[in-house]
Amino acid sequence: MLNRKSIIGSLMVLAMAGTATARAEEVLRFATWDTDESLAIQQEIAKKFEEKHPGVKVQVEPYADGYDQKLIAAFGAGNPPDVMYMWNFPQYYTSLKPLDDLIAKDAAEIKPDDFPQGLMNTVRVEGKTYGMPSGFTTQVVFYNKDMFAKAGVEEPKDGWTWDDLRAKAAKFRDEPNKVYGFAVDAKPDPYDFEQFLWSNGTKYISDDGKKIDGYMNSDAAAQVLDMFGDMAKKQEAITLNLGDDTTGSTLFKGGKIAMFQSAMWSKSGIDASGIKYGVAPLPKFGDKTAHSALGVSAISIAKDAAHPDLAWEFVKFFSSPEAVAMRINDLPVRTSVAEEKGMTKDPVYKPFFDILATSNTETHAFLKNANWGKVQDNLARAIEATMIDQGNAKQHLDDAVNRSKRLMK
């Protein structure tokens, strides 16, 4: 008996060893756009995954700046990575694996409710989920505490409005030294810019993705653009990106602007500059609720992945509290991790999470219409034209709508 048991036992060991060696052949390809520190963190996560899955090798492929070109070429050539970073779902979703069934199957492990609704909205196309959020940022206003103290201006508070911001900004104007209260961008990323329309009760495009007339060129939209134009005209703000590519972040770090509207990606640079700063939420338009753009990176599986099961295991691990907590360069996509780290209470991080909670009712335009990329370029031109004119938003937005007619069919 004993003897037989030990034989069976050793056979099992052999069999397991056999599968282990068989799996040693398995290489999971994981493509990412990150570089430097963020890349190192992802490699660390990949290594942890390898430890938990003996015989599996995760090949991290950092495509960096050429990410979209390389990824699209890999798909075009029928040789996509198994798992990849993803944001442009409308472009790729037909080649990605829907995850809804898998998430439902492993719900106990994943705890889908731990992911804020606003983030999940950005990984869905036509009602199906094509990725798991892996990092995000909302938009905030950084302000220079020393400059506020020196000028005797009261620091921004929760619930402040654009009128408040303008009144404060005006107090910092110092033309000879080129110091201003705020910066407005003549070439903002239209993706982020939609937050101001949302906050003022409108949007670029109807929810069914078929109409821009009456949305993009609505009075509420024109009002937003005209306000920024007027801020530039009255020198409450300096205008960025008009023939000069000095960034707002450079000006803020150099103490040339007192307030700077940006996102998580500016934070580490500002930290490094050593200035004393505070973080305020996005201002409101009157008493309407402020609504932030959501910059979300997600992780997806190729429909034709060579190792679909292993890919899902990796995605699950990448979304696990352990891996989420490791990605310190991103804001945690799990509410539980954010709370555990005390970030939802920390005055620097709190505004990011506060506005995330109220930014779950709108969907970014590019998820609604396949031609959005082209429409967006017409819109970007209208924004730039308004900033050059320092006004006339309605006329420029109407023009953008007319130029986009062809694309709305």
Add this chain to the structure above:
Amino acid sequence: MDMSYATAAVPVVAKRKRSAFARHIVAYLFISPWILGFLFFTLGPLVFSLTMSFYDWPVVGERSFVGLENYRSMLFEDPQFWESLWITVKFAAIYVPFNIVMSFLLALMLHHITFASGFFRTAFYLPSVISGVALVTIWSWIYSREYGLLNFMLSFIGIDGPNWLGDPNLAIVAIIIASLWGLGGTMLILLTGLKAIPKELYEAATVSGVPGWAQMVFITLPMLGPMLLFTFITSIISAFQQLTIALLLTKGGPLGSTYFFAMYIYDNAFKYFDMGYAAAGSWVMFIIVLLLSLGVMRWSAAWVYYEGEVRQNDGEHNA
């Protein structure tokens, strides 16, 4: 011994036959790198892009045959097509004449200069070997409104420099100036042409008391005709293909004022991944450049003189 003789004897005939064939093979082998390169990297993609232009061709997802739809929608519904074409035509209309006249003047100068001619020749040619990206970086420093070299120099003569790259009317001028920086190549071609004109012609003219301007009009320009024609056509082509400088220096802006036709094609292909539409754009550009070049060739019959060629009316005159 006999055996080896016998075996050796048979191939002699075959060898002779084969050697005739082998001679051709060798010739083809020698030009095969070019032929293969031409087939795979020029003709193949050319035909492929023509096919592509009849398709709705996203890189990811299904492609479908749409016939002439890409061309129809481009010509009749896309305002951006006409705008970028017009910008390109404007650019060509200014760039081409300037490029040729300035190259010609520089070549003339270098031809007559006796002092440090090697140095000047190198100095004028050097900018044209600098790669596009480096060139653009240099010019973005020159044009910068606040910190730029150009506005700094203008400030010495009391001019408050404009916003070169931020003003929709000036940006294209800035791009023309930056493009003209690379005229060294054209200059070198014209300089070679000048050097090839026989001195005797000028000596004879001088002896006959022909004034300098007339020597220019009746000897230099006609003798340089073929070279001028060549540079004219290549300048037109490169003007229509202008992409690097605009793409990097102004990104097509401000307000699309430097959104060249090549950039329109580039964006359709690599920004919107609409390959069929982009291919259609390339073919429209090809046809425009072809027609322009044919037009110039035709027109050139009136002013280009090839050595050894007897003109018909000259012939009549002699008869």
